[in-house]
Amino acid sequence: MISDVAARMAASLAFLLLSVGAAAAQQASGCTSASAGNPPRDVIRCPGGLLIEAEAAADITIRAPAANAAPTSVALTGRAVLVDLTPPRSFQILTPHAIASVRGTIYAVDVEAGTTAVFVSRGAVRVAARQGPGAVTLGPGEGVDVRPGEPLVVRRWPQERVARLLARFGR
Template identity: 65%
Template sequence: MTVSLFRQFVAACVLVLAICGSARAQQDGTCTSVTLRDPPRTAIRCPGGLIIEAEAAARLQILAPASGGPPHAIRLDGNAVLIELTTARPFQIMTPHAIASVRGTVYAVDVAAGTTAVFVAEGQVQVGRRSGPDAVVLGPGEGVDVSPGEALTVRLWPQERVARLFSRFGR
């Protein structure tokens, strides 16, 4: 899905759900969140061109500078998030196994016991281990699984794996 279509989809979901009363919007001063239902997830819009879609059970923390600027990172400890970053600025997702760093892209990060999977729909993402110097750069259609003791191997993901992951975000 292109960045433009993703943005239009999220905006349409927010509008439709707000009108129908099946979403709950929340403002925390920095980011605005809306609860979406099918499948259950939260869409979070933050300053600086960042949209985060998190599965309902995702365990995450959005990290922003104390000065009140836009978020610069997410700490993700379980389940999956889908990220759209439309501005050229540093942003990263830190999991127990990996750090995924981007500059303008659409990608997903999924954390499970012992592994982190990263898939890129658009743009580029650099993925490295939390505890090591090795890193790879992913492009559109590519993914990597980060597990202790295993090499970081970039692969084109099969369509069925991509479809399973994106269906968790209603796509």
Template identity: 55%
Template sequence: MRPMARAASALAFTLAAGKAAAQSPCTEETRFDPPLRVLRCSDGLVLETEQGSGLRPIDRDGDGHLEGAEIGGRSVLVTLPPGPRVRREGFQILTPHAIASVRGTVYAVDVTTGRTSVFVQQGRVVVARRRGADDAVTLGPGEGVDVDMDRSPLAVRRWPQERVRALLERFGR
């Protein structure tokens, strides 16, 4: 495993929540090998994003706990340990193509112009199209799905080790 260089920010992350801004119990750090932005929250949620991913945390009720995040491109690795808040509320990653909802897991979301790919390392993730979420699928460990703009049914597949390795290496794993 490569040594990890990083710079931590002790400042609390400020999030827009409706009309007001809330102080989140999340801190942000930057890693340089590989270059990642890491958001760590007090409830155990960790979002690792590639530089330039355009991640926008979502805190709709302003309570300082994230309900989700929107990502326009690149990749995000989500680590969300199980717990009471997670079981009750879950967490969502929104992309232009898909919604990935979780209740406690480790998973990666990779966004390109034409598609969103979701891979689950641990736990379970429900994935649906962003528009027309009626054909949702549930992914388990080692499974992934590619969501594009067409309307063909979502196909859950066991991802080949090379594809998994290529994605996770982008996060230094």
């Protein structure tokens, strides 16, 4: 009887963990995770050719239509992720400020208080503000800073800014 209660409590805790954080959510979507160092990050491989590198402190939830199905989106509420999707297919990063939809293969999304920055390394990504008008499509070397209520302005990012962001993923 006591072991039955303990088993139910463990199952409830496991279900709760599946609904929060990157490490648990990826298992629900058929993904596997490994830790990488220097800098510390989680490397998450998912069905459909999706690779996500998440900073160690990133707050992400991977969403898939069914267990073991290819994920369709990631909710990112803090820190940064680098996405490599080969071959390109429909996929989104949802932040409090922006929606970044894949039109290509490698891009980074960084969330801070009041701002989401999106940078494209290879391919193309469509970025739309969650609040306010407008959407833009970014190409290689381009980025946009999304702030609620402000227009989206595509810029070629300086090499120093690109290097700082990609260094967070050991690149």
